[in-house]
Amino acid sequence: MTSLSQSTDTRAAMNSKTLYLRLLRYVLPHWRMFGLSIFGTIVVAATEPALAALLKPMLDGGFVAKDPTLIWLIPVLLVVVALLRGVGGFTSAYAISWVANRLVMDLRDAMFRKLVSLPTRYYDNSSSGNLIATIAFNVSQVTDAGTNSVTVSVRDSVTIAGLLGYMLYLNWKLTLITLVIAPGIVFIVRQFSRRLRQTSREIQRCMGHLTHVLEEAIEAHKVVKIFGGQRYESQRFFDAINRTRHFSMKQKAASAGNESLIFFIVSIALAIIVYIAFIQSAANETTVGGFVAFITAMLMLSSPLKRLTGVNEQLQRGLAAAEVVFDLIDQPSEPDDGTQALDKVRGEVTYEHVAFDYGDASRPALNDIHFTISPGETIALVGPSGSGKTTLVNLLPRFYAPSGGRILVDGHDIRSISLEALRANIALVSQDVVLFNDTVAANIAYGLRTGAAEADIIAAAEAAHAMEFIREMPVGLATLVGENGVRLSGGQRQRLAIARAILKDAPILILDEATSALDSQSERHVQAALETLMQNRTTIVIAHRLSTIEKANRIIVLDKGRIVETGSHTELLTHNGIYANLYRIQSALGKDLIDA
Numbered sequence: 336m337t338s339l340s341q342s343t344d345t346r347a348a349m350n351s352k353t354l355y356l357r358l359l360r361y362v363l364p365h366w367r368m369f370g371l372s373i374f375g376t377i378v379v380a381a382t383e384p385a386l387a388a389l390l391k392p393m394l395d396g397g398f399v400a401k402d403p404t405l406i407w408l409i410p411v412l413l414v415v416v417a418l419l420r421g422v423g424g425f426t427s428a429y430a431i432s433w434v435a436n437r438l439v440m441d442l443r444d445a446m447f448r449k450l451v452s453l454p455t456r457y458y459d460n461s462s463s464g465n466l467i468a469t470i471a472f473n474v475s476q477v478t479d480a481g482t483n484s485v486t487v488s489v490r491d492s493v494t495i496a497g498l499l500g501y502m503l504y505l506n507w508k509l510t511l512i513t514l515v516i517a518p519g520i521v522f523i524v525r526q527f528s529r530r531l532r533q534t535s536r537e538i539q540r541c542m543g544h545l546t547h548v549l550e551e552a553i554e555a556h557k558v559v560k561i562f563g564g565q566r567y568e569s570q571r572f573f574d575a576i577n578r579t580r581h582f583s584m585k586q587k588a589a590s591a592g593n594e595s596l597i598f599f600i601v602s603i604a605l606a607i608i609v610y611i612a613f614i615q616s617a618a619n620e621t622t623v624g625g626f627v628a629f630i631t632a633m634l635m636l637s638s639p640l641k642r643l644t645g646v647n648e649q650l651q652r653g654l655a656a657a658e659v660v661f662d663l664i665d666q667p668s669e670p671d672d673g674t675q676a677l678d679k680v681r682g683e684v685t686y687e688h689v690a691f692d693y694g695d696a697s698r699p700a701l702n703d704i705h706f707t708i709s710p711g712e713t714i715a716l717v718g719p720s721g722s723g724k725t726t727l728v729n730l731l732p733r734f735y736a737p738s739g740g741r742i743l744v745d746g747h748d749i750r751s752i753s754l755e756a757l758r759a760n761i762a763l764v765s766q767d768v769v770l771f772n773d774t775v776a777a778n779i780a781y782g783l784r785t786g787a788a789e790a791d792i793i794a795a796a797e798a799a800h801a802m803e804f805i806r807e808m809p810v811g812l813a814t815l816v817g818e819n820g821v822r823l824s825g826g827q828r829q830r831l832a833i834a835r836a837i838l839k840d841a842p843i844l845i846l847d848e849a850t851s852a853l854d855s856q857s858e859r860h861v862q863a864a865l866e867t868l869m870q871n872r873t874t875i876v877i878a879h880r881l882s883t884i885e886k887a888n889r890i891i892v893l894d895k896g897r898i899v900e901t902g903s904h905t906e907l908l909t910h911n912g913i914y915a916n917l918y919r920i921q922s923a924l925g926k927d928l929i930d931a
Contacts (some may be wrong), residue, residue: 351654358480358657361441365434369482372430376490378423382416383635384497431486435478442474445664452668455734459693464547469663472546473539473656480653487646491639498632498639505629506615509608523596534586535655541579548575586652597640605633670736673753680745680760682710682842682873684731690739691726700726701896704740710842713874715884717914718893724877727893728845731875732761744843759783762841766848768828770820775805776812778820779834787838799834799864801827830864837868844874890914 362369447470502510552559552568559568612626689704701723708714716724729735730742733749742749749757770778779795780787792812796802804827808814820828836844846865866886878884885904892900892907892914900912907914 354654354657354661355480355650357661358477358653359485361438362434362482364441365437368430368437369434369485372427372434372482372486373489375423375425375427375430376486377493379420379427380490380493381497382420382423383494383639384501384632385416386413386635427486427490431482435482438478438482439474442477442660442664443470446470446474446660449664449666449668453666454669455729457666462543462547464545464550465543466663467550468539468543468546469659472542473659476535476539476656477653477660480650480657484646484650484653487642487649491643491646494639495636495643498636502629502632505632506612508615509611509629512604512608512611515604523600530589531586531651534582534589535652536658537582538579538586539656539659541575541582545572545575545579548572601636601640608633669733669754671754673749673751673757675747675752676756677745677747677752677760680842682708682760683743683745684708684843684873684875685743685746686727686740687743688740689727689730689737689742691723691730691735691737699738699896701730701737704896704898706891706898706901708873708875710873711871712888713869713876713886715876715878715887715890716893717884717890717917719913719917721895722893723896724893725847726896728847728875728877731843731845732758732763760841761843761845762836762839763845763847764829764832764836765845768820768825768832770816770823770828770831772815772818774813774815775808775831778816778831779812779838781835784838791838792834795834795838796831798837798867799830801830801834804830833864833868837864842872844869844872846874846876846878848877 450466450470499510499514548568548571552572559565609630612629615626685707686704689701690699691701692699704723704727706714716727718724726735730737731749733754736750744752744757744760771781775796776789776792777785779792789812793802796805796812805811805814816822816828816831820831823831876884876887884890887904889901890904890907891898892912894913900907900910900914902910908918
């Protein structure tokens with residue numbers, strides 16, 4: 336972990352310019368609004384030296400010389416400057432806010448589009464909490480670097496240039512003393528930049544971990560309660576927020592130290608300038624108005640200087656966030672080199688000497704798997720936990736790629752078929768039912784079937800024996816099911832998932848323990864629906880229920896990633912092997928056949 340962090344820091348230090356320019360490319364499409372903001376910023380910046388410039392004629396011409404023209408002109412000019420400042424400030428603030436919000440929206444859109452195209456292995460190796468934090472929290476930090484830092488830099492650079500120019504006009508000797516502090520400020524900013532970037536990265540990592548802990552506690556609230564894990568989870572969450580606080584204080588200390596040191600250097604320069612100005616005044620080398628105007632201009636330098644040094648904190652925080660954002664956007668999508676766009680396939684599936692491992696070739700999950708499923712045939716996969724049943728079916732829709740061998744559909748290597756075309760021909764119903772916080776109808780008519788006719792949705796729900804409880808809901812098909820169907824029973828959720836597969840009408844069907852969450856009564860309804868669904872479809876079944884396995888055309892028994900037995904229910908019982916042993920265990924205990 337340490338070496339990873341160090342390599343990240345080194346990469347970031349080397350590529351800050353590239354990272355920043357890439358970030359600005361997301362701002363470029365909105366250049367009109369961005370330019371309007373810069374224009375407003377320049378107007379505001381130009382009023383700063385104008386206010387200081389009005390002091391000298393006001394004091395020397397108005398109070399000392401009592402010039403009648405200046406007596407009415409100065410107040411008018413003050414109102415004009417204030418009006419310009421107000422209009423410019425509003426224009427700048429509104430325009431940059433518009434650009435910043437579009438920047439966040441565009442980056443979130445790009446990240447989510449990437450997210451849904453990432454391979455399954457990425458999800459296996461990533462924390463959902465970190466992914467959520469990146470999209471929800473980290474991306475908002477990017478606006479500081481992409482928009483705010485630019486406008487602040489432009490505004491304050493113009494302000495400083497204008498004030499320095501006016502100061503040179505008033506008293507070039509005193510102005511040179513002011514310029515002496517510049518190298519010291521640059522040195523301090525550089526020293527603190529590294530610290531600010533590092534703490535920003537740590538804060539974002541902490542936010543990802545905090546989100547992860549929070550998400551687990553919410554999703555597992557029943558387990559937490561029943562096993563008395565409240566104190567343990569509370570301590571985990573406290574540790575996460577305390578670590579976040581720790582690095583936030585480190586960041587604040589670096590920022591405050593940066594500003595304090597710069598203010599101290601400016602104060603020393605101011606003291607020297609005041610001393611020299613007194614000497615010049617005694618020698619009649621400056622007027623009261625000139626001196627007050629110069630000191631005012633110099634004091635006015637402190638605010639833009641402070642903001643310019645503070646913008647470094649924003650910039651480093653934004654660049655640290657941009658690293659995480661672009662790291663996600665740059666992740667390789669699912670490989671999809673297939674070019675064949677098949678229509679509805681017949682459903683012949685062949686596994687040719689397929690092997691697979693999860694990154695450790697010495698411990699393969701599947702080894703030399705070889706069999707063919709004829710169109711319309713139903714096979715059942717049987718075996719003890721960890722035998723490779725789910726892994727085997729996950730290879731068919733290319734959630735993973737085989738490490739050896741190949742898989743054919745209707746004689747075509749699935750690698751030559753586009754992902755869209757391949758998956759359009761496969762329907763999946765698993766024991767882990769996924770429903771979205773939407774209506775019943777939207778969960779049935781999901782994805783490619785979005786917008787399906789209500790009659791088709793009802794027919795699918797009827798076939799899945801789901802309409803009997805849907806009709807009892809407050810608004811029927813328009814009823815919201817809650818997060819992951821929390822308002823439904825396990826059996827009801829399973830029947831909606833089956834209705835979704837029925838509506839898709841795919842020629843290849845994968846049933847991964849599709850009836851495991853059902854009670855006996857629900858199982859009878861759903862089993863009847865499944866039998867109708869399975870007709871004339873190539874079906875691969877992973878099941879606990881004996882009834883499903885008995886009716887399969889063939890049963891393939893897996894053990895430690897290999898096929899050890901193949902045959903019908905009767906043939907395997909006669910063979911008296913692993914399947915027969917599992918059958919006897921279930922019969923003796925009166926439980927499910929397989930503990931998958």
